[in-house]
Amino acid sequence: MTDYISRHSDAGNLFLPRLFQGFPEIKEALISDKMQAGFMVAPMAIALRSQGVPIRIVYLGHRYGSAVVVRKDGRIHTPADLRGRTIAVPSRFSDERLIVFRVLKKFGIPISDVKLVEMAPPDVSGALAAGAIDAFSMGEPYPSQAEMGGYGRVLFHAREYWPDYISCVLVVRQDAIDRRPQVVQTLVDGIARSGLWLEKGRPYREYAADFVGRFYYRQDPALLRWALTNPLDRVMYTPLSPYKPDFDYIRDMMRETGVLDRGIEFQDYVDTTFAEGARHKTAWIYEPGSEHAR
Amino acid sequence: MTEMKKFLLAVSAGVVGVTALHLAYNMNWSDIRNSRLPPDQRKLNVAFIPVT
Numbered sequence: 001m002t003d004y005i006s007r008h009s010d011a012g013n014l015f016l017p018r019l020f021q022g023f024p025e026i027k028e029a030l031i032s033d034k035m036q037a038g039f040m041v042a043p044m045a046i047a048l049r050s051q052g053v054p055i056r057i058v059y060l061g062h063r064y065g066s067a068v069v070v071r072k073d074g075r076i077h078t079p080a081d082l083r084g085r086t087i088a089v090p091s092r093f094s095d096e097r098l099i100v101f102r103v104l105k106k107f108g109i110p111i112s113d114v115k116l117v118e119m120a121p122p123d124v125s126g127a128l129a130a131g132a133i134d135a136f137s138m139g140e141p142y143p144s145q146a147e148m149g150g151y152g153r154v155l156f157h158a159r160e161y162w163p164d165y166i167s168c169v170l171v172v173r174q175d176a177i178d179r180r181p182q183v184v185q186t187l188v189d190g191i192a193r194s195g196l197w198l199e200k201g202r203p204y205r206e207y208a209a210d211f212v213g214r215f216y217y218r219q220d221p222a223l224l225r226w227a228l229t230n231p232l233d234r235v236m237y238t239p240l241s242p243y244k245p246d247f248d249y250i251r252d253m254m255r256e257t258g259v260l261d262r263g264i265e266f267q268d269y270v271d272t273t274f275a276e277g278a279r280h281k282t283a284w285i286y287e288p289g290s291e292h293a294r
Numbered sequence: 295m296t297e298m299k300k301f302l303l304a305v306s307a308g309v310v311g312v313t314a315l316h317l318a319y320n321m322n323w324s325d326i327r328n329s330r331l332p333p334d335q336r337k338l339n340v341a342f343i344p345v346t
Contacts (some may be wrong), residue, residue, distance in 0.1 A: 015338040016328055026341040038341030045335070090345075121345045134345060139345040183338055217344035 002190040004211050005284050008293040014190050022120045023091050030055055030173060036170040043254050044093035045171045049269035050260060054174035056271040058241055059188050061168030065145040065159040065235035070135045071128060072151055074221050079103045083136035088119040088127060095167045096137040098253045099158045128152055139167050140225040140235055148226055164246050177271060188274040194205050195237030196283035205229050207288035241275040
């Protein structure tokens with residue numbers, strides 16, 4: 001979205017967006033310096049930094065926007081019914097996996113009582129429709145896709161059990177931060193302004209669904225419209241600054257669930273400089289359909 | 295024009311056409327242009343997947 005709007009500004013496009021189909025591929029592209037920045041699930045970013053990969057989290061991609069979805073005609077009506085079921089998650093290093101752990105724990109179900117399988121996000125809706133899995137925990141628009149398709153039902157949104165839930169974060173290679181901090185700041189500023197623009201109301205979200213679906217995600221704009229407006233706060237784009245308590249919780253959950261073998265401090269994997277620099281930014285001045293943004 | 299010349303012309307036209315389509319649709323020219331810039335002028339490559 002930031003790319004689309006910034007192309008209409010005097011500055012032109014601020015960066016080169018590259019579409020990937022899974023988080024592991026993004027991880028490899030960052031390690032090899034094919035990508036200097038990328039969006040990935042927060043636990044994966046923490047794990048990579050813990051393993052010595054020179055990246056830092058600089059901003060969030062959004063807040064909320066993940067849900068556990070079950071078959072519409074199935075027998076799962078409460079989280080307690082997940083016992084003995086197969087649940088797909090995007091990665092073992094994902095908040096979508098952690099929310100499953102958190103909810104199962106709340107309902108007194110040992111994690112050994114469910115079968116977690118890793119699946120690329122675009123595959124989960126089809127797998128649910130085919131009966132290959134009983135549920136999936138995934139970010140939008142895949143919960144919306146299952147709902148719109150008529151075969152899926154949201155069992156719960158992540159925020160219902162994790163009020164400060166975050167999922168995708170923006171990571172940047174350390175060498176890019178060191179050598180070109182102004183470029184990174186421009187990127188973060190653009191994302192901050194896009195988030196504020198999206199929060200201006202339904203028409204802006206509907207317009208974003210249209211151009212993001214057609215030009216970036218290669219998805220039906222109606223699907224993104226559902227994800228962004230049903231209801232309007234299903235996915236939130238402010239505030240996007242990384243807060244220490246949110247990440248401390250994720251890190252601790254990662255250790256508890258066995259995907260992080262040592263402690264790592266917030267300042268070792270997050271650089272808040274750019275979020276602070278973007279704090280006073282205002283929304284893009286860009287009306288849907290117009291030719292100019294500023 | 296001999297049959298052979300017609301054949302070679304058709305093959306050449308086909309190769310040129312396919313090459314042009316390949317260059318238009320499969321090559322990422324913005325990426326190529328960006329990679330040829332001095333490092334301090336390059337735009338960042340930012341990876342994303344079609345999920346919020």
